[in-house]
Amino acid sequence: MEILVTGGAGFIGSAVVRALVAAGHGVRVLDALLPVVHPSGEPGELPEGVAFQRGDVRDAGAVEQALKGVDVVCHQAAMVGLGLDLNDAPEYVGCNDLGTSVLLAAMHRTGVRGLVLAGSMVVYGEGCYRCAEHGDVAPGPRRAADLDAGQFEPPCPRCGAALQPGLVDEQAPGDPRNVYAATKLAQEHLAAAWARAAGAAVVTLRYHNVYGPGMPRDTPYAGVASLFRSALARGEAPRVFEDGGQRRDFVHVDDVAAANLAALHALGTRPPGSARAYNVGSGTVHTVGEMAAELAAAHGGPPPVVTGEYRLGDVRHITADSSRLRTELDWRPRVSFREGMAEFAGAPLRV
Template sequence: MFDVREDPGADVRDPEAVERALSGVDAVCHQAAMVGLGDGISDAAEYVSRNDLGTAVLLAAMAKAGVGHLVLAGSMAVYGEGRYTCPRHGSVRPGPRSVADLDAGRFEPVCPACGDDLSPAPVDEDVPADPRNVYAATKLAQEHLAAAWARCTGGSAVSLRYHNVYGPGMPRDTPYAGVAALFRSALARGEAPRVFEDGRQLRDFVHVRDVAAANATALEAEAAPGVLTAYNTGSGEPHTVGEMARALAVAHGGPEPVVTGEYRLGDVRHITADSSRLRAALGWRPEIGFEEGMTEFARAGMREA
């Protein structure tokens, strides 16, 4: 275990510390990253340093030590908006939503060809990447670095593209966390969760224990040498952000969520997972359903950021 929370000197950007941590290791599960939207573009240098420089240092040390298998904590954020279908034009990829539309409360993307309403659908791993914020861009860069390492060394790399992970032990009161942690932090303070846009954004909320099981499975499974293989890691059970906020509030016994109409430019409207590749290739299955997981999370403790 190489964890800055346990050892303040355990910085993945420190080549000597990473080399020491790799002694006697034959595979690496790389979770270290700066997550969330943070403070926007002002955090860009820190995101790149922690996520991409840190990954480059790790990969160089792995090559030096002859460690040949990597499991990377990837992210669904690399896709940008999810998959959509238009009744007239089939599968389409809408561009970033405009400030004017968001200010007017027009949150749903429309068909870029005809302007008609779209129907969201799960994304698979073949959807082209289109990161829409700094964090997403650094997560895609991590995959490119890992793929380059695999080609150069003959090692095997797996990226588990996590969807919205939640569960006990999430950090409290920090913008560098997912929406589940923000809502749970508000409830811990006795406040109503503040739901942005209209609360109808679709996400795939996957429990942290299921994600841990996916990592363990990927560490032990045979992987193709010389390439990076990406797998969506989601529950397969889409819910809206508003539904998640209400489930937490009810289970916690806290105030009803407030839908604010606010927005963040880096957010996408809908993104849900098609995790069939991971299920078929590695035999992984999520075990914890939405209601069970949210009830546990609503009553579990959080850690200091």
């Protein structure tokens, strides 16, 4: 296939590009090289034969040019981060939702009928919880007063009792807790509407906590793994917020790239008008504190410091049930937590 990868010069996008080229596909990249992600203004090293076009997905002319001769699109371009400051909302909506709608309209005009969309686990808000008395419950956003008091676990919204966190599957309702999350859920709705109207097919991959070589250095936009790795590179201890007990599913970027490859191959089997979402996680649960400790030990740096700080809007626990992806698309994660962290501890970060 000839595949357009938007955002293909980014951390995840470039890993997807390498996987597609290795599988024998023709690949072209459209990337705006936003300064927050690419401070050098350069796309970095792309595999031989990959055509690079600098352009923004909000620019209809640039998108149509990039789509010429393309069979399917792998849409990775997005502005990431929490988007807690509402002053940033127009930029998030512009990059993520306006950009996606411009892309979808251009795909409709040019007859491209297949899309793999980079989604995110942030659309779920808090993960899956169970109360001993009331069964499955959905706790609301945590209160600043509780967090100030060091009460980090969300209580049962009905009785206030402690909850047991579990794995969240794709049937969980959307509950975005910040601007970024809202834009990612809107992307999914836009893509589903396009698929129905155009008789096309979209597969959304809801990434969990992606890490690996090539993460941007010293930026909260890339996630906590990048911040910890950057601190270690400076000889500093990773600073772990809350009590370090936040449960996450850390998935290696190469496994995420393999999931994109599986999704692109599956597009040809999807019925017209279909939209299907898949969690992409390793299937193993680790806490943020465990990740910091594993990374520090592998790097040979100072052990992490648990600070008790918090970011209002962060969720406590969110971990994936990725069985749908394994069953339907025959995908399996290959990189274990320990070997992935050992590699990441010594891998270069993107400047």
